[in-house]
Amino acid sequence: MHEDTEQDRIAISLESVVKKYGDHTVINDVSLSVREGEVIAIIGPSGAGKSTLLRCINLLEVPDRGRITVEGNHVDAGTQISHKDLVRLRRNVGMVFQSFNLFPHMTVLRNISLPQERVLGRSRQEADARSMKLLERVGLADKAQQYPSRCSGGQQQRIAIARALALDPRVMLFDEPTSALDPEVGLEVLAVMRELAAEGMTMVVVTHEMQFARDVSDRVVVMAEGAILEEGDPADVFTAPAMDRTRKFLRAVLER
Amino acid sequence: MTFFNDWVDYFPDLLGGLGVSLQLTLVTLLIGLPAGLVLALAAGSKKRVVRVVAIGVIEVGRGTPALVVLQLFYFGLPTAGMTLTSFVAASLALAFTTAAYTSEILRGGLQAVPSGEVEAAHALGMARGDILRFVVIPQGIRIAIPPLMGFAIMVFQATSLAYTIAMPELMSQAYSIGSITFRYLSILTLAGLMYALITIPASSLSNFVEYRLARHR
Amino acid sequence: MEHLSVVAQGVSMTLLLTLSSLLFGAIGGIPLVLARRSRLALVRFTARALIELLRGIPPLAWLFIIYFGVGTGVIELSSFAAAVIGFGLVSSAYMAEIYRGGLTAIHDGQWEASDALGLSHAATLVTIIGPQVLRVSIPAAATFAIGLLKDSSVASVIGVQDTIYWASHESTVTGDAIVPFLWAAGLYVAMTIPCAWATRLLDAKLRKRVAR
Ligand SMILES: Nc1ncnc2c1ncn2[C@@H]1O[C@H](COP(=O)(O)OP(=O)(O)O)[C@@H](O)[C@H]1O
Ligand SMILES: [Mg+2]
Numbered sequence: 001m002h003e004d005t006e007q008d009r010i011a012i013s014l015e016s017v018v019k020k021y022g023d024h025t026v027i028n029d030v031s032l033s034v035r036e037g038e039v040i041a042i043i044g045p046s047g048a049g050k051s052t053l054l055r056c057i058n059l060l061e062v063p064d065r066g067r068i069t070v071e072g073n074h075v076d077a078g079t080q081i082s083h084k085d086l087v088r089l090r091r092n093v094g095m096v097f098q099s100f101n102l103f104p105h106m107t108v109l110r111n112i113s114l115p116q117e118r119v120l121g122r123s124r125q126e127a128d129a130r131s132m133k134l135l136e137r138v139g140l141a142d143k144a145q146q147y148p149s150r151c152s153g154g155q156q157q158r159i160a161i162a163r164a165l166a167l168d169p170r171v172m173l174f175d176e177p178t179s180a181l182d183p184e185v186g187l188e189v190l191a192v193m194r195e196l197a198a199e200g201m202t203m204v205v206v207t208h209e210m211q212f213a214r215d216v217s218d219r220v221v222v223m224a225e226g227a228i229l230e231e232g233d234p235a236d237v238f239t240a241p242a243m244d245r246t247r248k249f250l251r252a253v254l255e256r
Numbered sequence: 257m258t259f260f261n262d263w264v265d266y267f268p269d270l271l272g273g274l275g276v277s278l279q280l281t282l283v284t285l286l287i288g289l290p291a292g293l294v295l296a297l298a299a300g301s302k303k304r305v306v307r308v309v310a311i312g313v314i315e316v317g318r319g320t321p322a323l324v325v326l327q328l329f330y331f332g333l334p335t336a337g338m339t340l341t342s343f344v345a346a347s348l349a350l351a352f353t354t355a356a357y358t359s360e361i362l363r364g365g366l367q368a369v370p371s372g373e374v375e376a377a378h379a380l381g382m383a384r385g386d387i388l389r390f391v392v393i394p395q396g397i398r399i400a401i402p403p404l405m406g407f408a409i410m411v412f413q414a415t416s417l418a419y420t421i422a423m424p425e426l427m428s429q430a431y432s433i434g435s436i437t438f439r440y441l442s443i444l445t446l447a448g449l450m451y452a453l454i455t456i457p458a459s460s461l462s463n464f465v466e467y468r469l470a471r472h473r
Numbered sequence: 474m475e476h477l478s479v480v481a482q483g484v485s486m487t488l489l490l491t492l493s494s495l496l497f498g499a500i501g502g503i504p505l506v507l508a509r510r511s512r513l514a515l516v517r518f519t520a521r522a523l524i525e526l527l528r529g530i531p532p533l534a535w536l537f538i539i540y541f542g543v544g545t546g547v548i549e550l551s552s553f554a555a556a557v558i559g560f561g562l563v564s565s566a567y568m569a570e571i572y573r574g575g576l577t578a579i580h581d582g583q584w585e586a587s588d589a590l591g592l593s594h595a596a597t598l599v600t601i602i603g604p605q606v607l608r609v610s611i612p613a614a615a616t617f618a619i620g621l622l623k624d625s626s627v628a629s630v631i632g633v634q635d636t637i638y639w640a641s642h643e644s645t646v647t648g649d650a651i652v653p654f655l656w657a658a659g660l661y662v663a664m665t666i667p668c669a670w671a672t673r674l675l676d677a678k679l680r681k682r683v684a685r
Contacts, residue, residue, distance in 0.1 A: 101372040456525050
């Protein structure tokens with residue numbers, strides 16, 4: 001692993017990534033690159049491998065083949081990946097899950113401050129100050145001393161976003177962040193994400209929110225059966241998809 | 257009425273024995289529970305050797321009667337050059353059995369911590385040790401508290417086995433008073449009731465804690 | 474190896490004591506659980522107090538009360554008889570709680586269906602509910618039985634000549650205080666393995682019968 005300076009306009013690049021579970025190939029030779037500040041929406045039917053691809057980016061899943069580069073730090077599949085490599089790559093990547101995954105035994109404030117203390121070595125004071133700033137930003141400063149179970153789903157997801165942002169990532173990954181939420185509640189979360197996109201954060205968002213994909217993303221990537229079916233400008237993909245398969249998928253989603 | 261008179265006469269002596277039994281319970285748990293946690297973590301280790309050794313220790317510890325372990329520690333270790341006082345031998349022997357049993361209880365608790373939280377912690381870049389320390393262990397222990405309380409009651413009962421290595425705990429005291437006075441029935445019954453006086457409220461408490469923890473999920 | 478042949482003499486006694494106590498408990502647990510669910514509050518309370526006492530006092534204390542307390546003052550008891558009574562009583566309490574768990578697992582609808590068929594309460598209990606309770610109680614009872622097998626070693630303290638009794642004997646005679654106990658440990662572990670295996674077999678067999 002080494003610093004790459006020439007490619008600093010590329011935030012994430014996946015090169016020929018393959019991921020298998022046993023004999024089952026879940027990601028089949030996928031290449032994708034994401035520029036600094038770009039917002040990518042990944043759409044596609046369930047089981048297409050969207051989550052797996054996302055999880056390969058921060059190495060929650062280690063690919064069987066290919067190379068992952070995030071902010072100049074790269075990891076090659078098949079080589080010994082040290083804990084240091086993992087940490088260095090993950091330091092630039094924040095991730096938000098469908099099921100929030102807050103720590104239920106810690107207050108909201110602790111949820112956001114603890115990772116800063118343990119990962120970045122910030123003092124408790126520093127961390128808490130940063131946490132409060134982020135909680136204000138997502139409109140939840142009054143929840144700081146509550147436990148997550150006392151917060152609604154939408155609030156928990158906004159807290160989860162704040163927790164990820166607290167580590168100053170340069171890239172944010174979202175895996176269906178609103179799928180577990182009622183539509184109205186999902187809007188609170190999408191609003192935070194829109195703001196983040198407007199500020200220039202590099203984002204990769206797996207989503208079924210077509211409105212969001214169309215309005216906010218710079219590029220839509222359609223996945224099916226472990227491969228990228230097509231990618232392009234949201235306006236093009238939604239109005240004139242190149243592939244039959246995409247058309248079928250879009251029709252099914254829009255009819256719901 | 258002689259029954260009752262015996263109880264009044266010998267209660268103070270038995271109370272001393274009960275104190276020893278409680279001390280032994282406490283020391284056993286203080287050694288056995290942390291050891292059980294270590295075994296539980298080792299049994300879930302990524303390293304095969306560590307895992308196999310831990311599971312071996314757990315199975316032997318659970319499969320062997322506590323009385324056998326006790327005899328082995330008290331009578332066996334001196335012949336290998338390590339002489340232990342009866343209190344130390346009893347603490348170590350019961351702690352060994354405790355560690356084996358509680359490791360299974362704790363392992364269940366650790367596994368009950370949702371994997372999504374562990375994943376989120378990994379995604380945040382937290383180190384493996386930090387994830388165990390701050391996310392998995394505190395929640396796993398909390399889940400395991402009611403069954404651990406139940407097991408602590410069994411440990412208290414098992415301290416009566418220390419009778420066999422001449423430790424002056426409740427059972428030994430009762431027996432020796434009985435053998436001097438020949439009032440076996442009344443004195444042994446009193447000793448039994450003294451055990452029950454601790455175990456029955458303790459198990460109610462454990463049920464209550466279980467109920468409270470279940471409600472606050 | 475010469476230690477093993479001595480220590481192994483106790484295996485049959487360990488098994489005999491365990492099985493006798495288990496049988497005692499399996500039968501004794503039935504009236505206890507029925508009393509525990511009685512319509513009369515006094516009966517319910519008494520049964521509950523009895524169960525709590527039986528489980529709350531260590532087995533060694535029960536053996537002492539029965540063997541030295543009752544056995545010397547009231548009626549003469551052999552150490553084996555005292556051990557079977559002691560472990561049998563304690564097992565009755567544990568089995569009653571296991572049956573109670575089994576009863577709760579049986580759906581109320583079955584009582585209602587039997588009512589509708591005109592079966593009496595007693596007939597329903599014996600022909601419909603009872604067999605099912607026994608069936609669902611097997612896994613818990615098996616776990617209990619394996620624990621009982623190890624606990625039965627306590628009977629050596631009042632002179633029952635079981636596995637650990639012979640291990641102690643051998644260690645006193647030969648002066649080796651390690652190997653005989655290790656053999657005893659190995660034998661106890663070995664005894665629990667077929668126990669677990671047999672219950673799994675029995676469980677499968679009964680499952681088939683109930684399913685039909
Ligand atoms: N840990 C795993 N073990 C085995 N198969 C898995 C695992 N995770 C995902 N899969 C399989 O990989 C495929 C893609 O899954 P996923 O990436 O979750 O799809 P998506 O997010 O697009 O719905 C599915 O067929 C799924 O069953
Ligand atoms: Mg998914």
